[in-house]
Amino acid sequence: MQLILSSRKYRTLDLQLLSPRLRIFLIVIVWLIALSALVIWLGTSREHRLAIAGGPAGSETLALTQAIAEVLNEKNLGFRLIVFESGGSTQNVKFLSEGRVSFATIQGDARVSDEVTAVAVLYQDAYHLIASEDSGITAFQELAGHRIAVPPTSSGQFSSFHFLARHYGIAGEIPDALPMSEEAANFAMEQGQVDAVFRVRAPGNDSIRELIGEKRLRLVEIGQSEALSLKQPAISPGIIPRGSYRGSPPLPTEHLDTAVVNRLLVTRSDLDQHLVYQVTRAIFQNRSEILEHSLLAGFIGPIADESSSVITTHPGARSWYDREKPGIMQQNARLVSALLYVVAILSSALLALRTHWVRSRRMRMHDFNKELMALASTVRSDKDIEALIAHKNRLMDILEQVVSDLERERVSPDEFEQFSFTWQAVDALVRDRLLLFGVVEQTPRAET
Template sequence: MASSSTPSTTQGSSVFRLSAIALIAVNVGLIGFFGWVLYSRNQVYRLRIATSPKQSENYILMDAFKQVVERHHPNIRLELVPTSGTSESLEKLDKGETQLAAAQADIPPPAIARLMVTLYPDMFQLLVTERVNIQRFTDLKGKRIGLQTKGGQYRTFLEIAAHFGLQDRDFFFVGNTEEEANLALRTGGADAIFRVRAPGYRPIADLVRSSRVRLLPIEQARALQLKFPAFQPTVIPTGTYRGLPALPERDLPTIAVDRLLLVREDVPETAVRLLTEVAIERRQEIANAVPPELMDVRPLALQFRAPRGDETPTALHGGAIAYYERDKPSFVQEYADYVALIMTVMALLWSWAVEFKNWLEQRQKNHADAYSQQAIDVIQACRTATDLKLLEAQRLLLLDILTKAVQDLDRDDISEESFQSFRVVWQIALDVVRERRVALLQSPKSQNTEARLPAPQAPPTMLQP
């Protein structure tokens, strides 16, 4: 039999299906979200940080940082990897040998690097022995410089030299390590040393106490900044290394460059966000974790801060952005009214769909109940019937009832379940008609009447469920 669904039934079924799918999708999304949160919180992250040599303030601070991180986030395990300087640290970061690196801002990082925290400013410090007459940077030409010929400090020194028209061949570099270079200055094997370190750097302070040295200004800082935007004009305050007699004797012009904490782009955002949180929110705790004998390093930890956009072209890591923008309203918070409206509309649609479905089912049941009642009326009429003509009329009525019920089933006005219940009643009614006919035929009084009646037609074949 051809079928044609009514518009109201089809529309109601579609709305209900869409609402059910939306509800299932929301539940699956919530389960996935909470599962991801639990997994992220319990995941263990093992990360390595490339730092400067062990005696440097950078290594000391990163060791304190490591202690505080592991104290508050046991699922993050950090390992320090000392290097000869920024260049080697960045090389290890690029190769994936470390996941983080503390580096000078003026040394270009690899493409994989992302910025996390600005640690503190390093200053260019040029110490010269009083045995030679060196008054300005250009006087270093032909002199022995205590500086290893690799790493960020060497590159920075050559950048300054290039500004004054000098090249690497204009100097004699001595010392394969920072310790060897310092010893050369102390013993007369070097005329000067160049360091990019925080003011008050302990090895420089030791040289001041044990040798006749003085600090040389680095001039034209603003001109150098035009070539190297990471350079920041600054001064080394009077008496930084010695109060009496003061060293330096006056505020000494020089250049500062930020020390940055970089992280590989592929480090999970969750771990980077937690590391950033510790670096910014627990600065005092990091400072306190520095050993008491290295008290002069502690103030550097208090300078940890969020990077400014104009400081470096290196992009922020997504985890760091998540922390720095934590006070920004989330999408749900920012569009709370719209989200609430959408959720309300969805709830209403779902409620309407459920109500419409219930109404539709009740309507289908009422249709089936009406046909069942008609069949029951036939049963009542046949039980007291004494006329074969009346029985024939009831039989024809049953056939008409069945035809209408099948048509309603085809239009979805009756559900399959309700139709099956009706069919049972209809079959009983048909059986009652047959039994009553047989009883009347066996009665002598009705035999004459039977002879005049046409032979009854066989009922139509019943639909199978």
């Protein structure tokens, strides 16, 4: 007990010995660490709520997005999807631009700004023109002068209809193109108040099947889809398969040519990349479960490469699609291996040249040192003064050669230092021998 009290006493004493500034600094550090931990915890535990503009009430697009939200929300993935009804593609683009929603569904041919980026292809829509048998309408350009029920102005389908009208040159001849909901259009067609209905829907659409039923209605071919794609790259040639709306007798009676366009899931370009990556991954990893709620989920697919996509893909979605693509090193494996092979050969050659150069340099210094040792041996036994002077001159010649090699970097400073030690020893020996025989070297005197 005394030991415990003593240790507490010493700890209290240590804290008291700390200066006030240091104690304040330590307290601030502790609080900053605690605050940082709290911020990190809140950031990782916070659930993101993401709004999706799904489409008009009763539409297959709204049903599909609701199925996606229902499945993903059960997974506790760190985000929650909330689907809202909307007027269609045009209104959805507006909601995205205003920041009122995080995701939206649109037709691939809808007009968008650079702020809108693609996440996934949901399915393909086809252009439908349904006309009564009594109207005599057999082609789109024959709509002139007839009453047509078209989708609401807030939808991308409305823009698609007028795009076709301009292409076929009847834009000024269809004053009776009346925007209305699908339910109102079906009712007007049943009552004979309109002659035709235009929609952009997936083949086999329930609302269109309900409209046709057993009535005397026909599906009208929309040709020239290749020409349409020249004006709107999002459009491509497609068909409405035989029997899509009635099996017996089949309607259409054969595959019907038309124009098709992708229905897209899009988002804002400034939405967090990691969050979009998570949503994209969750959709594709849980597609089989979504399929149990909506058959259209079987058509969910990735966005095509940027070169063939009309709308830019969000970086988060693109990183998911490209996750298994080979990197630049794998794509150029042969070239990289060839370059590495060349580098290895050149490195070996350079190393061999350097080794040869170092060896030749050492051999040159070895020859100089060997000559110095031979000269020293001769000086020890030589008693001729002229010969000793000649040896002295030879020493100076050798020194001049080595200094010249040092300047041309043919001799390293370390090698020169070793040489100078030997040279000075031999030079001292020559001096001693000359002094022994009474020869004193003349040194220049300073002028007075």
